[in-house]
Amino acid sequence: MRDIFREWLLVNYPDKLNHTLSLVQSMHGGKDYDAQWGKRMAGSGPYAWMIGRRFEIAAMRLGYNERRHGCVAICSTSRRARRKDPSSLF
DSSP states (O other), rough: OHHHHHHHHHHHEEEEEHHHHHHHHTTTSSSSSSSSTTTTTTOSSHHHHHHHHHHHHHHHHTTSSSSSGGGGHHHHHHHHHHHHOGGGOO
């Protein structure tokens, strides 16, 4: 994915390539990706913290943090749909 992402940035946003890659690397200890368990999908540092906060705020605004809108409601809806028509998943 790293090479595909770099190529896409180079083609579509060449002026933002270096800045974007430096931000990604700043969240992963100077590397493009940190495969260490617990860090590979999260990153660290101030920029990673800011992205995490933005996600939390958006989730709260959309109601995803409330129990009634969580997986319980989604999963129960999926089960009901499956019972009515087994082919609805396909």
